[in-house]
Amino acid sequence: MTATAPTPTPIPLTTIAELRQHHSQLVRLGLASHPTHARRLLAFLARDPAAHLPYAARLLAHHPDPHPALFNPLFAALPPCHAARLLALMLSLPLPPDHFTFPRILPAAPLPLAAQLHALLLKLGFHYHAQSLNALLAAYLANARPDLASRAFRTAAPRGTLDVVSWTTMVGGLCKLGLVDEAREVFDEMPERNLISWNAMISGYVKAGRFLDALDVFDEMRALGVQGNGFIAASAVVACTGAGTLAHGWEVHRWVEQSGIKVDEKLATAVVDMYCKCGCVEEAWRVFEALPVKGLTTWNCMIGGFAVHGRGRDAVRLFGRMEREGVAPDDVTLVNVLTACSHAGMVSEGRHYFNHIVERYGVEPKMEHYGCMVDLYGRAGMLDEAQKVIDNMPMEPDVGVLGALFGACRIHGDVDLGEAIGWRVIELDPQNSGRYVLLANLLASAGRWEDVARVRQLMDERNVSKEAGRSVIEVDGEVCEFQCGSLHHPQAAEVYAMARDMMSRIGAEGYAPDTRDVLHDVAEEEKDAPLLYHSEKLAIAFGLLRTRPGDTIRITKNLRVCRDCHEATKFVSRVFEREIVVRDRNRFHHFKDGKCSCNDYW
């Protein structure tokens, strides 16, 4: 054979002209087919396959001894349609695909091609090759065909072709398609799992919003003595953030620290966010302050954390420090600062930041910022100012912006404006049940029962159902969920008795039911009953039963706090001398001594 060493000094190949020149030189020296040179030429051509595929194909077609491996870099770089043509060339030489061919072509293959490759793979016996088979499973799953993937998966099992990657591919792929329960079935049957498998299941549950299930899997992993890594930590922390359960958050954080997992900036930010969203800003602050390096997102999380807890002064102070430390804010920072101002009633500060948003902060105001301003004015009762923001904004207001004004109308009882916007907002977002409920509440508060009925009828016609209220409370590390009006809890009778007792005790101290949000045209005295069954009251009653006197009661709920629960909780905090922290859909309420941190605007 020819050369043992590449004779021409490898000149850098940067243009196709250089490559042609180099190639011709190699041809003259009889070195063009030398594996090293041929691979180098093909690697260059693979960088722009759309332009150079014919060239590459010629090179391969004239190669005296084309090895399948020469094709693989090209396959990896090709769009699927060209990959198919190159495969055809390969087969025509004739040259069989090798172990890298299918894994290289399949990931980007659209369905018809994937199916053809499936047939070829069977014909050539690659269904005994785990990597090829796994690539096929991934391709079917990427094309949203869990049926085809599952069939290939099941038929491969008796052959013993499956490995841990095959199983993990199924778990992750099914999760991505929203088939998280099916994924769990596969996961439970896995003969062997690695950290990737565990994380696929945990993060799959997180993506599906099934945070407690995610944490169950995480616990199972630890119970088996499996050491985690940064991926698992991230997923578990985010699961706690979603669940809003501080006890879980503490535990996962402690586990991260004990297990020696390296906490990088992103993971640290996730932890800060977790403590904020689990109701413990103080702990978020401790973690935040201890960080040697804070990224923009870290600042944003902390400022946003203060914002949702109604601590506008702290948010603004932190923003000032961020500025002094030379960290340039972005659009999210400004949204968080404006939210902080609006949740704390700091109208003039909010206006100030908004007015200087471009020249001082270098941020182009977007829809979100206008929404914040509408919310800022609207919450403060300056509905005409809010309306002016909408009239003068440079883009068409979206549902969110109008929704902010609508929400303000509800707070301040402006039925006329609220109704006008309410119908419009519902038409813009007809599947959002909360908006119907808000409009119905507004109309009900004005005693307009026939219009309330119209709203309810519209919901029926469109098959939009009112989301059931759910409240989660943790007691002794146990998580209990209460659903509005549901009797499923094992201690239901006791809880209801406690709830009734609780209500009569605060009633004796001056609490009166606020029935404005009750959507039935019934006699006043009959309206009180359904209010008692709101999930939040049941959860608080349960908390009073099961926690020690003086313990903070923490509740996370899926909807906004209703006015009656808000009022009742204020009384409970005073009468039972408890701090009660409620995370609702939008923000946190800290109830203490008969007052709430939201100052009754939420």
Next chain:
DNA sequence: CTAGGGTTAG
């Protein structure tokens, strides 16, 4: 061939 994590008005 299998996994990723942070912030955003209502």
